[in-house]
Amino acid sequence: MGARQAARDGDRRIGRRALLVGGAVAVAGTAVLARDELGRLWWRAPGVVKPRKEGEVDYAGARWVAASDANWRRADRPDDYGIDMVVVHVTQGSFAGAVRAFQNPAHQAATHYIVGRDGRVTQMIRELDVAYHAGNRSYNERSIGIEHEGFVDRPEDFTDAMYTASARLTAGICARYGIPLDREHIIGHVEVPGTDHTDPGPHWDWDRYLRLVRRAATAPVRAAPDPA
Numbered sequence: 001m002g003a004r005q006a007a008r009d010g011d012r013r014i015g016r017r018a019l020l021v022g023g024a025v026a027v028a029g030t031a032v033l034a035r036d037e038l039g040r041l042w043w044r045a046p047g048v049v050k051p052r053k054e055g056e057v058d059y060a061g062a063r064w065v066a067a068s069d070a071n072w073r074r075a076d077r078p079d080d081y082g083i084d085m086v087v088v089h090v091t092q093g094s095f096a097g098a099v100r101a102f103q104n105p106a107h108q109a110a111t112h113y114i115v116g117r118d119g120r121v122t123q124m125i126r127e128l129d130v131a132y133h134a135g136n137r138s139y140n141e142r143s144i145g146i147e148h149e150g151f152v153d154r155p156e157d158f159t160d161a162m163y164t165a166s167a168r169l170t171a172g173i174c175a176r177y178g179i180p181l182d183r184e185h186i187i188g189h190v191e192v193p194g195t196d197h198t199d200p201g202p203h204w205d206w207d208r209y210l211r212l213v214r215r216a217a218t219a220p221v222r223a224a225p226d227p228a
């Protein structure tokens with residue numbers, strides 16, 4: 001990112017933060033946040049970065065593998081940009097191939113998550129950061145991207161394990177950011193304005209997927225297996 005780009009993002013960030021903090025505070029501006037408010041929201045103060053831990057994941061079911069930082073942009077969501085969308089992708093290749101592509105700085109694209117045919121979930125970019133996956137800047141800023149291992153013209157790639165794992169992941173994302181569980185907010189890459197991508201393609205079963213997401217959202221949180 002160039003200096004000019006950084007400055008522009010910075011301006012935008014302050015504007016959005018003022019909106020998000022809300023009410024009288026937004027009118028007064030971030031500089032005069034009440035002291036107790038600052039105590040609680042210290043990491044929202046200008047220039048302060050949210051704490052991060054190496055290898056930390058946002059979804060407990062995910063394993064962390066870092067993407068190349070050429071394929072995403074550091075951000076502070078949902079405080080600088082609100083998150084109101086999940087974008088579903090299909091890799092057009094293997095799980096390992098997608099991981100390698102996202103680790104490659106020349107790839108210039110990556111999603112936050114990859115879901116395998118066997119239901120495994122790998123996270124490669126933190127949800128607070130902006131991943132380059134939708135081919136549309138504002139959609140990247142407002143969304144979480146999930147890749148699914150397989151090919152758009154091979155319906156057999158979309159396994160039960162994949163649908164179930166992905167639905168759980170999406171239900172968790174939607175719960176974290178208050179995203180409605182509908183097709184306005186859970187979309188395919190093909191639906192992003194200006195894209196020439198067709199994924200997840202005609203064989204992706206949206207009715208089934210939304211049903212599973214809604215079910216996962218209402219299911220009780222799984223407890224750890226009882227050792228006794």
Ligand SMILES: [Zn+2]
Binds near residue numbers: 088089090133189197
């Ligand atoms: Zn895609």
